[in-house]
Amino acid sequence: MTLLTRRAALAVAALPLFAAHTRARTPDKVNLGFFTEAKPTMIAKGEGWFAAGLGAPINWTEFGSGAEINTAMIAGSCDIGLAIGSVATAAGIAQGLPYQVVGMVDNIGPAEEMTVRAAANIRTAADFKGKKLATPFGSTSHFRTLGFLKTNGLTQRDVTLLDMKPAAILAAWSKGEIDAAYVWSPAKSKLREAGGTGFRTWDTLDKAGYVVSDMIIVRNAFAAEYPDAVVGFLKAYGRALTMWETQPEAAARIVAAQAGISPEVAMADLKEPDFVGLRKQLEPDWLGAPGQPGKFAAVLKGTADFLVEQRSIRSAPGVEAFGKALNTRYLAQAVA
Structure with a gap:
């Protein structure tokens, strides 16, 4: 075997070792x-x-x-x-x-939206006064809820704002404990299947900067x-x-x-x-x-x-x- 051939053989033999060192790490x-x-x-x-x-x-x-x-x-x-x-x-x-x-x-966009209970008689923003409104605090739905109140001249003192996860919102809704909720699907869809009605806010809020x-x-x-x-x-x-x-x-x-x-x-x-x-x-x-x-x-x-x-x-x-x-x-x- 010539020197060149031996070097080539050594290089080939070293390939698996080199590949092992350069292979991407995985968690x-x-x-x-x-x-x-x-x-x-x-x-x-x-x-x-x-x-x-x-x-x-x-x-x-x-x-x-x-x-x-x-x-x-x-x-x-x-x-x-x-x-x-x-x-x-x-x-x-x-x-x-x-x-x-x-x-x-x-x-x-409209994937997160307000849902209101029919019995709560909420037809305008002013009708939210005195109502119990649930949303997961620290979420995009919470952000939009606060934006909705602000753009409609309402404050958190005008409503009872409750911090609830989606599952808790569904449970409270089934018991009649809340009047409205701002949340994403599938909770949103389930609220509407259980008698809720959409209260459109998303497009107005997007235009007001609450994207x-x-x-x-x-x-x-x-x-x-x-x-x-x-x-x-x-x-x-x-x-x-x-x-x-x-x-x-x-x-x-x-x-x-x-x-x-x-x-x-x-x-x-x-x-x-x-x-x-x-x-x-x-x-x-x-x-x-x-x-x-x-x-x-x-x-x-x-x-x-x-x-x-x-x-x-x-x-x-x-x-x-x-x-x-x-x-x-x-x-x-x-x-x-």
């Missing part, structure tokens, strides 16, 4: 906070695509509000927050919580250690979005099974939000390209300023801090 387990909702997120969850994309088993924990995910992030017990509301996200960034925004799920969205956040330490897992997770969500866009009936059946509702209700609920595609999220009107924060940074800043006004948080940094928290590097890789 042993991923702690993921989520909400049961009628959204494509439930497709990727139910079909196991998220776990496959991460390359690891998932410890799923259902939360009642984004504020609870923030608390879990501080404790280090949550690696990924799936569809956390923009209000909790804005509060988290303002308070310097150790996470980054890597993507978004939707522009919520709400659902985000995907990742704990900083997790993203730094497992970047490929983050990219794989976003690809899995993109696959679910594609299924909803191309096979809506099949998608609705999967979502229905995951959310505990009928396929018909799932289909109706899925049509309400504006699910922003991965590539579109990279545009200036949304999250923006890597290193070039989009307009959504200003939306988060405005939300944080409102939370300061409501004394929910002490202070809000400049818009630059919110732009810095939008890390779309993983998103760009996911669509490449």
Whole structure:
């Protein structure tokens, strides 16, 4: 064997060892906070695509509000927050919580809305005076509730505002203990099936600046250690979005099974939000390209300023801090 041949043989023999050293690291387990909702997120969850994309088993924990995910992030017990509301996200960034925004799920639009009890005789904003109104505090629905009161010349003293998770709202509704609720589906749909009526607020509130969205956040330490897992997770969500866009009936059946509702209700609920595609999220009107924060940074800043006004948080940094928290590097890789 010549010297050149021996060197070639040694190089080939070394390839498996080199590959082992350069193979992407994968986590042993991923702690993921989520909400049961009628959204494509439930497709990727139910079909196991998220776990496959991460390359690891998932410890799923259902939360009642984004504020609870923030608390879990501080404790280090949550690696990924799936569809956390923009209000909790804005509060988290303002308070310097150790996470980054890597993507978004939707522009919520009418998917979260007020529902009123027929017997409460609520027909105008003024009719809410003296009524019991429930919503999960620290959520996008809470943000809109406060915006609804403010834009209609009402204060929290004019109503009895109750902090309830979706399941508690449904229980209180069945007992006749509340007159109205601001919440997302499937709780919203179940309230209306149980005699509730929609009270439209979302479009007026959006125009007044109370825009709400659902985000995907990742704990900083997790993203730094497992970047490929983050990219794989976003690809899995993109696959679910594609299924909803191309096979809506099949998608609705999967979502229905995951959310505990009928396929018909799932289909109706899925049509309400504006699910922003991965590539579109990279545009200036949304999250923006890597290193070039989009307009959504200003939306988060405005939300944080409102939370300061409501004394929910002490202070809000400049818009630059919110732009810095939008890390779309993983998103760009996911669509490449």
